[in-house]
Amino acid sequence: MTETTTAPPPAAEMWGLGGAHYDLVSFAIGDALAHAAQRLAPPPGARVLDVATGTGWTARNVARFGAHVDAVDFSPGMLDAARALSSHIKEITFAVADAQALPFETATFDGVISTFGVMFAPDHRQAAAELTRVCRPGGRLVLATWAPGGSVEEFFGVIGRHGDAAPPEPSPMLWGDPDHVDGLLGDAFELTFEQGTSHAYHETVAAIRDWYARGFGPVRAMAASLDPARRAVLWSDIDAFHDRYVTEAGLHVKRDYLITIGTRR
Template sequence: MHSSNEYAGVAVQPHHEAAARTWDLGGQDYDNISFGVSDALTHAAQRLNPQPGQQILDVATGTGWSARNAARYGAHVTGVDIASGLLDAAEDLSAHMQPPIRFQQADAEQLPFPDGSFDGVISTFGVMFAADQAQAAREMARVCRSGGRLSLAVWASEGAVLDFFGVIGKHSGDPAPEPSPLAWGDPDHARALLGEHFELWFEPGINNHYFDNVKDAWEWYASGFGPIRQVMNNLSASEQEAFRQDIDDYHGKYATDAGLHIRREYLLITGRRK
């Protein structure tokens, strides 16, 4: 296993350093966040359809869920992320995989690989958070060989996730990023980022996530979701209670007789490198 110290000094863009610290707060529990969106992650891997022996890059791998999905096909997978703690968890959680998955710290805006290194590139709710969207798109195109495949799961520009991040933003006090990461969920915006280099297809999807009650949902996200942990760290006790109440109210909208059924709209972008 890598230690976080082994990742030290590897290039993360200065404007991503705070984000890396935030996502790291989830640690190995962030894998539960991936479990909650695993139907969408499966969709992305199946559309990528990697072949045995191919070289696949998972950008913003987190705890390695999509890297493991790609490795199931017999592909040789490299997973990169800016968050060293998530990479530590990915190493542990992926130790059983064959072929072995290689994890390393790298920034989506400056991938440390030669042109055309990969037969396919996947990113699931990851690269969309890079600050310079056009540069991240250019980098994915650069490292993907001609004829190679692209598969990106991104949140829809409107709907459940926009509302969820709205609750977090209300309590964090941070200005909304511009452009929004959710802009990737607009096919016209995605075409503007990727269309020069990829032939593109779009499939809307719904991620389904289930909890018994809002208490279970809160504990799930307060443990593993770095942005929520970051907000909690910065609030007083009374402010934390107000934040939790707003998150509970958000999740309560998804109550059914059987328990919570959260439906999150996403877009799957698939492409072939020109």
């Protein structure tokens, strides 16, 4: 495998803005990340690819099973954090790579996993073709993807209202629709689907806003692009979005997702 040395694309720079702080964003959805790793359940010694690893949370979960993990992401900033956070685990190798052009030979991996990562690749069919290509016959594929029409899509809509860019087409949230996923992967994999809801807990509305402001690249990028007055409106809208999750104990944020489980034909 050859790691790319070209400059990262703008989207990679955006997602990498949070650096190590993004790990707290992953921590908040840790139940969903664990769900995916447990459905993959690789045997000890298996070789697994984690696509769009971010700060390496899922790679570390998979390594718990005794698997050897190749973890890739298109953001060098994310990978710098992932290497630092995972330095105690010798079974993980990190490399810069695009989900749409994976730098591995065909049928290399016993298992392939992506948790809320590959769904953001612009070309759905090309990304699906690459997941298919690198998974050996009889190998296992597990994806965790946000549900269309759910709270995550609504949150991205809140952010997007403050910028000039059009929403991505096709929508990343289509990866949370079993029919769409079946159209992408059903010819190559025997598929099973499982619904899930991630539960996150924060002390206050201000606390979750601070997590996003520090660690979530799309929010950081949007905030940096706005003048102070418009930035204040962004924060106000984000706070209003999270007000609905306030309970007596603090915030309880719920996010619906889909787990796709596939066996390579």
